[in-house]
Amino acid sequence: MSIFPNFLRSVLLASLLSFVAPLLLIGAGLTGCSLIGFLPVFQGIGHSGEYQILQFLATFGSGCPLRGFLVIGTTFALVGALFDTYAYCHSSRWS
Numbered sequence: 001m002s003i004f005p006n007f008l009r010s011v012l013l014a015s016l017l018s019f020v021a022p023l024l025l026i027g028a029g030l031t032g033c034s035l036i037g038f039l040p041v042f043q044g045i046g047h048s049g050e051y052q053i054l055q056f057l058a059t060f061g062s063g064c065p066l067r068g069f070l071v072i073g074t075t076f077a078l079v080g081a082l083f084d085t086y087a088y089c090h091s092s093r094w095s
Contacts, residue, residue, distance in 0.1 A: 015077040
């Protein structure tokens with residue numbers, strides 16, 4: 001049996017998890033700032049946090065926060081796939 005299907009499955013799973021992890025983290029930050037913004041005392045902090053996160057995303061997305069969101073996710077997915085490939089090659093060499 002070929003090892004290629006196991007390797008491909010591993011790389012795809014690592015890419016998917018690496019893509020989703022930063023998106024969940026950024027989404028949690030935006031959600032947290034949005035929820036803080038509902039409290040009258042912390043309204044300024046919540047809106048300021050949202051604005052800062054959206055500006056950060058717009059930096060990577062050429063002015064569009066959604067594009068920055070996807071660029072960060074894609075970059076993390078590529079790094080996750082490369083790391084998984086390295087780990088697979090390193091472990092197969094020693095076993």
